[in-house]
Amino acid sequence: MTSEKEKGYRSALETALKAGEKILEKGGSASDxxxxxxxxxxxxxxxNAGKGSVFTNNEDHELEASIMDGKTLNAGAICSVKHIKNPIKLSRVIMDDPEFVFLAGEGAEEYAEKKGFSLVSNDYFFSEFRYNQLKSIKNEGSMKLDHDSDKKFGTVGAVAIDKYGTIAGATSTGGLTNKKYGRIGDSPVIGSGVYADNETCAISCTGYGEFFLRAVTAYDIAATMKYKNVSLQKAADEVIIEKMTRFGGEGGVIGIDSSGNIVFSFNSEGMYRGMVKEGEEIKTMIYKDN
Structure with missing residues (x-):
């Protein structure tokens, strides 16, 4: 991690936080x-999402995303798409469609076109950096996380609470470098990679998806809050620090509850993260303590 690279990540996190804050300042919804x-x-x-997505074994890109609203429990998700510039925006449209929750591949892209989305060439997601990542591990035949070497995971997510007290969570990813056979991770799966319920919390996960899928991690945190009657911080740490560590799952979560309490819980060396509250300065963090 060079100082220049760290500055770039913190700047990108600030830009994302400001984009969400702008919606909330205007009275917009947590989902928006x-x-x-x-x-x-x-x-x-x-x-590792959208423009920066990693390469599959076939040397292309397959993207995933999901979103959930804590008031209505409506959700939208997509996976295995190759031509959607902003997967989270398509997931948001699906969330408002009572006919669907989860769409995949070509069907999702056909739906997107009918909803007015312009498809992009898969080459839009190309970057030399990601291609070099693929080449460096392709001969090994393994799949790796975006930041496998330094354990600061690249999947992106956000949680928020709006002025109406509604919370929401969203997650987006390009998956694993060198993934094969149409592999799908936890990011688009409601309850595993994302969950939101005004009675408990909104959660977005990042890490090795297979473990988060098996553990139904996002929902498990909400359920722990509800059935054990504990705080979001205690529930998140119980699931991520205790359960997931025993399970062999590495990664973390961001979360918010209906009182506006924010948590970051992760069992890795670091996790790119940030937060902003009304009347407070934006904070960004990478390692355990800063």
Whole structure:
């Protein structure tokens, strides 16, 4: 982590936070706020989502995203798409469509076109940095996280609370470098990679998706809050620091409850993260303590 690279990440996090904050300041919904925050990070090559997505074994890109509203429990998700510039924006449209929750691949892209989305070439997601990542591990035959070497995961997410007291969560990713066979992670799966319920919390996860899928991590945090009657911080730490560590799952979560309490919980060396509250300065963090 060079000082220049760290500055770039913190700047990108601030831009995303400001995009979400702008929606909330105008009285917009938590769902719209997390959509804009995530879309901002999808537009950056620094994160493993949207523009910065990693390469699959086939040397292309397959993207995933999801969003959930804590008041209505409506949700929208997509996976295995190759031509959607901002996957989170399509997930947001699906969330408001009572006919669907989860769409995949070509069907999702056909739906997107009918909803007025312009598809982009898969080459839009190309970057030399990501291609070099693929080449460096392709001969090994393994799949790796975006930031496998330094454990600061690249999947992006956002959680928010609006002036009406509604909370929402959103997650977006390009998956694993060198992934095969149409592999899908936890990011688009409601309850695993994202969850929101005004009675408990909104959660967005990042890490090795197979573990988060098996553990239904996002929902488990909400359920722990509800059934054990504990705080969001205690619930998140119980699931991430205790359960997931025993389970062998590495990663973390961001979360917010209906009182506006914000948590970051992760069992890795670091996690790019940030927060902003009304009347307070934006904060960004990378490592355990800063």
């Amino acid at each position: 706020a997390v959509t804009e925050a995530v879309a901002s990070m999808e537009d950056s090559e620094l994160f």
